[in-house]
Amino acid sequence: MKKFIIILLGIIVYCSCQDDNNSNRVKPEVSFSDFQDSRDSKTYKCITIGGQTWMAENLKYRSPRGSMDGCYTYGEENMRAQDIVINQELWADSIRAGITRGEFEGTVGTMKLADILVLWLDYFKPDSYINQVENSYGATFPDAVISLRRIYNNLYPQALMEVSKQFFEKAESTNGHYSSKYGFLYTYEGALQAVPDGWRLPTDDDWKKLEETLGMSVSEINILDEWRGSYEGDLLKEGEQGIGFNAGYAGARVYGSHMDGGNFYNKDVNAYFWSATRKVESDTVDLGITRILFLKEDRIMRSSSKLSAAYSVRCIKE
Secondary structure (H helix, E strand, O other), X not given: OHHHHHHXXXXXXXXXXXXXHHHOOOOOOEEEEEEEOOOOOOEEEEEEEOOEEEEOOOOOOOOOOHHHHOEEOOOOOOOOHHHOOOXXXXXXXXXXXXXXXXXXXXXXXXXXXXXXXXXXXXXXXXXXXXXXXXXXXXXXXXXXXXXXXHHHHHXXXXXXXXXXXXXXXXXXXXXXXXXXXXXXXXXXXXXXXXOOOOEEOOOHHHHHHHHHHHOOOHHHHOOOOEEEOOOHHHHHEOOOOOOOOOEOOOEXXXXXOOOOOOOEEOOOOEEEEEEEEEEEOOOOOEEEEEXXXXXXXXXXXEEEEEOOOEEEOOOEEO
């Protein structure tokens, strides 16, 4: 019985300490607004704190070329050049339209060049088709090769977009439609390109100002690659303890492959955010300065990362 009372008292003291810690947290004044991105009509909740206006949601803009623009949903594969294939039917229709326009005039022996081009549509795919025509008749009909390359280049962006869409939809079908909840993961360059007009990728100093507003001490604010502060990270999280910044645990696409061969990690455990600030590691290596939040940690990690990793983006208003 005595042992039980001691344990009970310990629990009460612990809970009281926790309540005291929570009660000592001074939440800064905030206000909220909305922003609609004209590119895709998505509307974001925004938070103004300490003179800064941040998006209170991760950026959800999908860059047109997906992974080739450094934009990923969770688990999305990288596109490769060999994955992008021109639609054979569109290719054939475009060549026939070129013939109608008179772009492939001339004869080869007793056959019209146009008839040869139509015949070869059944034997060669677009990539090898141009090479075949160039090797066989390029010296005699250089303008025909130029026309074929123009047709190919006109069709290529559509083919790229179609493959990008397929890769995105494949990943979304297995990741619980991640992007609708967590937004997209961007490489450093992808993040810079994805920010809407009137907003920007926050600098390291922007993050520091936010952290200082939340109560982080000046003595800790410049520490790199360590957890800093006391409860400031908790204020950025979702839930009653937060201020409405609502950082979710989106995980990341980390650089390189690991033991299981993948590179997407820590969904529902960690949140990773880019800053626009870079750190020169050597003559050939630049790193980006980041922020990391952890499910079981109240503090904030100020860290560095290779620019090829893909993290969440919180935009700050210009």
